[in-house]
Every structure is written in C-alpha cells, then in structure tokens.
Amino acid sequence: MCQVDEDYRDGLERAEVPSVSKKCVKCKEASAAVVIRAGDTYCRGCFKEYFIHKFRAMLGKNRIIFPGEKVLLAVSGGPSSCSMLSQVQEGLSQNAHKKLRFSPGIVYIDEGGAVGLSVEERRRTVAELRAVFKATGFPFHIVPLEQVLDLPSSVVVTAPSDSEKSASDYKAAVDRFIQSDGGGCLTTQDQEQTSLPEVQESNTQLLQQLIGSAKTLTARQDLLNTLRQHLLVHTARTEGYSKLMLGDNCTRVAVKLLTSISLGRGAQLAQDTGFSDSRYGDIILVRPMRDYSAKEIAFYNYMFSVSSVVIPTLDTKTTDKASIQRLTESFVTKLQADFPSTVSTIYRTSEKLQTACKSSSTAEHSDRCLLCMCALDTAVENASAFQATLTSEQLSQTKSAGATGTESPRQNPAPVELESTPSTGRCCSSGGAEDCGRAESGGGCCSSAKEPEIPSLKSLLCYSCQLTIKDMSSVERLPQYILSEAQRRHRRSQMREEISEFLLDDGDAGD
Template identity: 85%
Template structure:
C-alpha cells in the first residue's frame, strides 16, 4: 500500500518536453519559434525557407507542369488550399529565388446550396474570397455547384491526352523558355471584374433533393465529392487549362487512404492519393501540398498571415460516428496525437502504391466507372466473392416473389431485371403506323424499352460507386448528363454484343 508520508516522490523525474527556447536545427543561431516534430525546431526565417523549398521541390521533382502551361488552382477557402495559393503567388513574385514558370488561375466551387446555407451567407463567403483572389492578381472563376445539373455528357468522356514526353523534354522546354522572352510569357491576363453568379432557387432545390436522396452522410459526402470533381474538370476544359492543382495535404490524404479502403475503393488508391491523377486524359490533377501536414500548414498560415475563409461543409458540427469519413478522421487524429509518426507512415505507404490498370489513353471508355472515371473493379469471375455477394443480394430482394437461384443465373450477365413486354401484347405502333417487327419474331416490343428510361447502372459503376448509388432513394435524381451517358454506354454495349460475331479478338492477326 502507498503511504502518504513516504519520501520516494522527490526522486521522480519529469519527462523531457521539447521547448521552443532551443536553437534552430538549421542555422543553429536563432531561437526556435516552431516545433514541427520532436527534435525539429525552426526559427521564423528557416521555417519559411523550409516551407517554400518543399513546395518547389515537389513540383521540380515530378516535372509534370511545363513552362508557360496554364494551371487552374482549386481553392476551397480552407487553410491548405489558401496556403497553396500563397506559395504560387510567392513563386511568381519578382524576388523569388527560383521562379515558377506556369500561368495560374483560380476556381472556387460554391457548395452553399448543397450544405443548406442561405443566400446571404453564400454571398458573404464569396465576397470574402473575392477579396483574397483579387489581391493575387490571378484570373479567378466562381462557380456555384448548381451548375453541375447542366453539365454536358462530355465531362464523363476521357479527353485526348498529350503523348508522354521523355525526361529530356522537360529540360529542353525549360532551356527554350529561359532563352526566350520569359517575362512576356508569364504576364498574367488582366483580371476581369467577376460578379457573383446568380443561382435560380429551383436549381438549388434540385441540388438539395439530389444530395438528400442519399440516406447516409457517408453516401452524401462521396456523391458531393464526385459532383465537385466533375465540375472542376469541366471548368478547366472550358477555360483552356491543362492541369488542375488541388490542395490536399498529407493529413487529409492519410485519412482519405483509410477511408477509401473502408468504402471499397482499394483499386483506386494510387490515383486518389498520388501526386498526379490522369484519369480524365486531357486534364491532369496535381497535388503539390501532399508533403505538408495539417500542423505545418496551420503554423505557416498563422506566422505569415495567410488569409483563409471558413466555409461549413456537410460534416460540420456532426458527431464522430456520423459517417465513415468522419470516423476515420477522428481515428487518425487521435492516433497522431499519441504516436506522431502515424500520418507520415500512412502517407509513405500511399507513395508505394501503383495502379495496375491501363493508362487513360489506352483504356476503353466502357471499362471505366460512370461516376469516378476509374477502371472498373467489378469485372470478376463468376466464382468470386463479389459475384456471390450480388447473388445473395438478389436472393434476399426477390425472396418474397419466390425466385430461385436458377432463375437468377438465367438473368446473367449483370443480374438485371428481365425485360418487360408490351401490355396486352400490343405493339408500339398499335396506335397507327407500321409494326416494329420485333413482336413477330417472338421478342418484346420496342415500346417496353422506351417506357423505362432510367438505365440500369450496375454494370457501369465500380464497387464503391455501386454502394453510393444503392444508398440513394431514387436514381432519377442524378443529373441528366450522368443518365444520358449511361444510356449511351448501354446502347453501345448492346450494339457490340449484337455484332460480336463479326469482331476480331485481340489475339487474332486479321488474316
């Protein structure tokens, strides 16, 4: 038993805690002002130099952005994307040591309609961001999320990607850029007076109905992320940008990696967390902030007065168990507090991941998911666990109708519903005109296909997107460009099956 009057308490030693009074680990002269990790203490000047150098090194190491190329910066108003904007602005300044050589532009997606903000709150947030954007001198575009309802179907088509250039091409392009009049090439276009776009109330209601059709917060966040990415890619194509720069930091990518594994997106981890993502072909997504932790970004923004605007999202003020994304974030954050190497370990694991899929230029469009545009991971053998899961779901759903396993097998491929015939044996042309000809051959009338305009999306989605769509109350609430592209792909697939006898296999020589 412990006694109150024992003397052992004088012998206890306090654990050593890193103090900011230590000297800077780089210059070893100035007093440290910030502690990034245990033992990594920097003074104000060295920390700024370290932060800037990491951003330049990330772009220089990958050599994806060529000189005089147009790059669109996706700024959400958060600390990470605003810090990315500050780094680009500093890299293009006159006193920069190694100046950046691309032409930047800014895009902001206003998601206030999906979150439920009032018109006044949305206008106040947009006005604050406008002041930040105008201070940079870059051209900027403010796009409400409601515009996703009017997108063309071409946004779901992989654009023609530029041919892969050898490593020597980047150095040659830089040398040519330096020898030419580089100052005139990097002159940003005049900033146009952009007004806050007007949004119709009917469009806002349709968007809220679309997001609200998802029953769980997990599906809502995943659907919102997909729609946002479609709108960003469309804006980049419409404005003539070839690169889209995102502000995802190391902490967010670590959370996203574990979240994607939980959501069944393991096959897309390399594209969702890597430095570059070329799933759209002509538009390459770039993540230059992936080496920064959220702690480093918060310190830098506070010390050097980088402005940011807080804008609520779907998960604002929600509990930790409200969604898989929120639960994973809380798990990683708590683990990082006790074990400081957690985020870096997960992040280094993501660096080693590579996709085994075809490149965006060679992959067939029908082999890509309709929503996330990644390679389909549902084309598996009939004896796989995934296929058995689909059969089990179909058996559970049709148990009340007395369907058997043999009947489900006869409905393959795709486990889709059997085609319905025209009512009372009538043909589509019974009201007048010629017969369609399908009723005489024993098939169903073509009017049965016209009655059900909603396409079956099962065969067009990856496993994770299937779960998201399955969680929606009605597929009809999806934007028109998604439904029309689904119908086009299904018609193309049906036509391919009809002429499959006359097509040559990949292994045939053609003689």
C-alpha cells in the first residue's frame, strides 16, 4: 500500500511551470515578457515579430487577396478587429519588411439602435472610433444599422464572380504591381471620411421592433448577425471593394463552430468558419485573424498600445444560459482555462471541414437560403436526420392537439405563419362592394392597391434560418428587400411549375 510519507516522493520531478523569469524561446537572450502557451515564452521584440509574421503568413499562404485590390476592413471596435486594423496599418508602413499590396478601407456598423443605446451614447462611440480611424489614414465609412431597412433586393442575390484564379495569375498580378511602383497606395483624395448619417427615430423604432420580434436571445443574435452581414456586403459592393476582411479570431471561430452545430448549421460550417467565404459571389469574406487566440490578441494590444472601444451588445450583462451563443462561449472559455489546448483542437477540426451540399459559389439563386445565402440543406432524402426531425415535430404537434379538446395558449402557442396568407373572396376595387371573380378562383384581386401577400418562407430557408424565423412573432417585420426577394422567388417557382412539362430534364439535355 502506498504511504504518503515515502522517501521516494521527494525525488519525483515536478512539472516546470513557465514564467516570465525564463529566457525567450526564440532569441535565447532576452528575458521573457509574455507566456502564450506552456513552453512558449517570448520577449517583447520576438513576440511582436511572431505576431506580425503570423498575419502575413496567413494572407500569403492562401493568396486570395491580389495586389492592387480594394479590401474593406470590418472593424467593430473590439480587440480582435482593432488588432487586425493595426496589422494592416503595420504592413502598409514604409519600414515594413514585406509590405502588403492591397488598398484598405474601413467600415463600422453602428448597432446602437438595435441594443437600445441613446443618441448621445452612439455619438460618443462614433467619435472615439472616428479618432482611431483618422489616425490610420485609410478611408472609412460609418454606417448605422438602420440602413438595412432600405437595402435593395440584390443583397440576397448572388452576383456573378470572376473565374477561379490560379497561382500563375497571382504571380502575374504581383509582377504588374511591382512594375507600376506600388500604384495601389492611398492618395490624398482617397483619404476621405464619412460621419454618422442622420438616423430617423422612426427607423430606429422599426429596427428595434424587428429585433424584438424574436422571442429568444438566440434568435435575436442570429438575426442581428445576418442583417449586419447583409449591410457589410452591400457597403463593399457600393464602394467598389472586392474583399471583406472580418476580425474573427481563433477563440471566436471555435465558439462559432460549436454554436453552429447546436443551431443546425452543420452543412454551412465550411462557410461560417473557413478562411474565405464566397457565398456572395463578387464579395469574398476573409478571416485573417483566425489563427490568433483571444489571449494573444489581448497581450499584443496591451503591450503595443492598440486601442479598442467597449461597445455593449445584445448579450451584455446576461447570464451564461441566456442564449445558445452565450452558453457555448462560457463553456469554451471555462474549459480553455483548465485545458489550454481546447480552442486550438476545435479550431484545427474546423480546418478539415468541407460542406457536403452543393457549393455556395455554384448553387443557383433558388437553391440558396434567403437569409444566410448558403446552399439549402433541406433537399435531402427521406431517411435523413432532417426528415426525422420534421416527422417528430409533426407527431408531437398532432399528439398535443389531440390530447385535450380545448388547447390553452400557454401549452400550444400559435405558430408563426411561414406560409402565405390566403386571400379573401372579396375584391378591394370599386369600393369593395363587388367581386371581380378572380379572388374566388384563386387568382388574387385585380386591384393594384391591394397589399402584396407574404409568400411561403419555409421552402426558401435552410434549417437553421427556419428555426430563427419560427421564433419571430411575425415575419411581416422583416426588411422589405427580403420579402420582395421571397415574392420574386415564389413567382418564379410558380412559373416553373406551369411550364414544367415543356422543360428538358438534365438527363435529356445530353441526348
């Protein structure tokens, strides 16, 4: 039996905990200033060199951003996006060893109206960020989230993209850039800035009603992320940018991966967490900070005075169980504190994921989700997890409806109408006293003044977005550009059904 006071216990080797008293693992001379992981101790100079090299290596390894391209940096004011802005500024400086070859711009989406901030608080936040943006010398755009209510329907339609570019095309672009003496640098005319446009109070109220129509915080966050991404893509298109750079770090990617699985977005993981995302066609989303952990970014910002702005969000001061996103973030961060390889393990798993559905870059408009713009994952066989979920849901609803003759609203809440509202048999023309005859036959009313019907959204959404819409009290609060595109797709689908007997199948096309 082992005894506590055995003599051999004193001879056991104890694990050596890294500390700042050790030497730098790279230069072997200076004292360590930061401990990133177990055994990774860096001095101040080596840590900065390591941090900058990782950013350049991520861009150089993927070769997605071509020389001379206009790249829009989505800066939210947080530590990760501000660190990304600092890296781009460092790469374009005169003393950079290997200068970046693209022309950057900055965009900030002001979400103060969605989270309930006052006008003074929003102006104060914008003033702080404007000072940060002016110091970089890059052109920047400050866009309130209320502008998402006035977006065109083209935002949820994939624009045609250029053909796939090879490595030889990249080398040719580099040669042309060098011969032009770096003509992609910013000029004085390009360094223009925009202030926060005047926002009408009515638009702010409509936005708050839209976000508040979602009954759970999980659905609100998912809806807000979708609207923000639509506005970012629209800004990039209107301002002439071809790439949109996001500040998602390694910790955020790990949390997003587990959250997406919990929300039923398994088929879209490759687009949601990958380095590049081409779901919008002409605008490619890039995540160059996905190799950095939140700890590395926090150390770098503190040591080299990278300023950031604290901005409240929807889940600020909420409990860990307030939403699926918040619960997943709490789980990953707490597990990371005891097991330092948690985030890196989840992140490395995300690098190996590929979508099994049709690629988002090749899918047709009708085969894409109306909200997230990814390929639909609902067109599956009967023997699938999705069909099993639908069958279980239908059986549970049938059983609960037949259990009691009178249903209480608390036990069986009224579902959100995802289908189109049937039209009445009355015609609204000529004072509404007569019937035009088309309403009873299902052809609709002849009056042009009649409000357009809301078509079925269920067939136009992926499984995860269907869950988000189900949590909304009314789909009529969705922005008009989404409803207009839904009507267009619905009409196109009806037209296709009408002429289906005259269309050739894919198998007959080759005969």
